[in-house]
Amino acid sequence: MTNRRDFLQTASALAAAGFLPRALPAMPTQLGSIGAEPFRARPCVVASANGLRGVQVAYDQIVAGTDPLDAAIAGVNIQELDPDDQSVGLGGLPNAEGVVQLDASCMHGPTRRAGSVSCIEDIATPSLVAKAVMDYTDHVMLVGPHARRFAIEMGFTPQNLLTDKSRQDWLRWRARLNPNDAWLDYDGNVNIRFHTGTINMNAVTAGGDMASVTTTSGMSWKVPGRVGDSPIIGAGQYCDNTVGAAGSTGRGEANIKACGAFLAVEFMRQGLGPEEALLRVMQRVIAMTEDRLLGPNGRPRFDLQFYALAKDGTFAGATAYEGASFAVCDERGARLEKCAFLFKASERPR
Ligand code: ASP
Secondary structure (H helix, E strand, O other): OOOHHHHHHHHHHHHHOOOOOOOOOOOOOOOOOOOOOOOOOOOEEEEEHHHHHHHHHHHHHHHOOOOHHHHHHHHHHHHHOOOOOOOOOOOOOOOOOOOOOEEEEEEEOOOOEEEEEEEEOOOOOHHHHHHHHHHHOOOOEEEHHHHHHHHHHOOOOOOOOOOHHHHHHHHHHHHOOOOOOOOOOOOOOOOOOOOOOOEEEEEEOOOOOEEEEEEEOOOOOOOOOOOOOOOOEOOOEEEEOOOEEEEEEEOHHHHHOOOHHHHHHHHHHOOOOHHHHHHHHHHHHHHOOOHHHEOOOOOEOOOEEEEEEEOOOOEEEEEEEOOOEEEEEEOOEEEEEEOEEEEOHHHOOO
16 A cells, blocks of 8 residues: 555656656746736737738627627638639639648637638538537547538538639649640649648637637648648647637648647747747748758748737737738728748748
8 A cells, every 4th residue: 555655755756757747837828817807908800911801801790799700700701702712712722633622720719619620622611610510519620521521411502612713723733734644735824833822810809809710722733632731720720818819821731840820829828929929930930841841041932921819909920031911900990911021032042
């Protein structure tokens, strides 16, 4: 029989040897301790630049009292349902086999819940399916045909998401892929490289409740089944109601390895403002990047943008190179603002 004294001695010996966790010091929370006074935030919505229309919609909804996640999803639905936005939802660029496969995820700060779908086909609004996973299941993530079947069971209507423009772009890409295959090159100008594009949106209400959502058709011409960062909780978006929310667009493969959205929120928890937090995330991404994706000057060859919103309504966008912008809506209205950056555009490797 081990008595309590023996047990404590053994436990502290094990802890000293590194086998048991020591008591950890309390983590700082930037804005988590708000005392007895009701918290007053500046209502604000922050998104990728293609969310300029959506941030206004989401902002109007949160000031009218709508839940921040419902408002942010209403904002991204505009792009998902816009056939001319080839980075998301209806009209998104397809994978290598000409099939549109979508990814989305969301987090609801007040309830600390999350939902996600990946490689879902035929459903134009994967952001809403991600929320349905969150609302109606004990799970966080559903993928592929199972996500599609779940969506249909939940009342979503399947439809062909491949618009004629996206189909033509895919045919041109395929024709120009290999000069020695049986496909004749098309006229026209299609970039044979991968295209990226996505919408991320983060919202905070006057009461300090927060939410985040990211939705995308992912990298164009991707290997079927490829999963980007958008549906990965902590990579494509993350929200902690005591601190803030963050999300990303751009090369998901680079972001996944740094858990960028989670890291941004953690940096804010440690006391950094949104801009400084995002620039540090970008530095971490570059530090985690394999050599083939870096130029001789060590600068990344890809694009990746981050967006962050703190619980007090301060916000930022950031990326590696000067020139990008992001969308924001607060009491001053919807507008594009410049992303913070690490390098001049001239430093981008050719
Ligand atoms: N992040 C998305 C992905 O990697 C694509 C993008 O934002 O452009 O799937």
